[in-house]
Amino acid sequence: MSTVFNNATISKLVKDDSFQIIFKNIGNYQPQLTFIEQVWATWYVYMNNDVLATGLMFFVLHEFMYFIRCLPWFIIDSLPYFRKWKIQPTKIPSKKEQLECLKSVLLSHFLVEAIPIWTFHPMCEKLGISVKVPFPSLKTMSLEIALFFVLEDMWHYWLHRLFHYGNFYKYIHKQHHRYAAPFGLAAEYAHPIETMSLGFGTVGMPILYVMYTGNLHLFTLCIWITLRLFQAVDAHSGYDFPWSLHNFLPFWAGAEHHDLHHHYFIGNYASSFRWWDYYLDTEAGPDAKIAREERMKLTAVKNAKKYN
């Protein structure tokens, strides 16, 4: 029996063999629920096995959202009209390159990510991540997701910076840098150790959060993971449009930030925001290098004046 309702009697009342009838029953017995909450509850009642319901949902959500977000970039890459917004316009990924990348990403998803996804529900239960309806308020979810973005970005910055040292780069991170001009699909093209350790920023930060607060909903986690996937795919898209988010939110990293990282192999280590690279002077690219040298010159002049 599913635990999606606080009241077990409701779960019994709405139960049926057909998805449509369960959905209709939930609409009748719980009309105060929103459409998405009703679909969510129907899924759990229909599956009648919370472990399988959460596991399957998470796996399908990840695959669906990742590839659906990659699709527009795949189409854009095949249309010369968009070339004027390509950050490295001479480096268009070939169909062969994209196919190879797709095969590798799919294999890694099934081998590396399938197992944690199947053990996700028992872990949620242990940690107190709720699957029940109704969902938390929009305000609570937005604040939690904003916090996860900030925390993941911090984790990503430091670990990614570490991955650029010696053997960490040679044996782990080099795989992700195969494409000096990235494309959407390449977002998750990485060594399994990298997928798991950088992935800790995405899954582990919410886990630490719920361990501390004792309060988090699985739906919030689904939205967060979807947005984080979109961010990662977009950052690898290779396109900077006039309407790209970083043109409106100057601290948002976006493709322009991460493309430079792939191009120059050094600097721009953060994922979502620009503040770590800016304040720790690790910005990538020739413009950042000139600005850095200017700053060093100014400091040298200042110091010389101080001691003369």
Ligand SMILES: [Zn+2]
């Ligand atoms: Zn890197």
Ligand SMILES: [Zn+2]
């Ligand atoms: Zn990358």
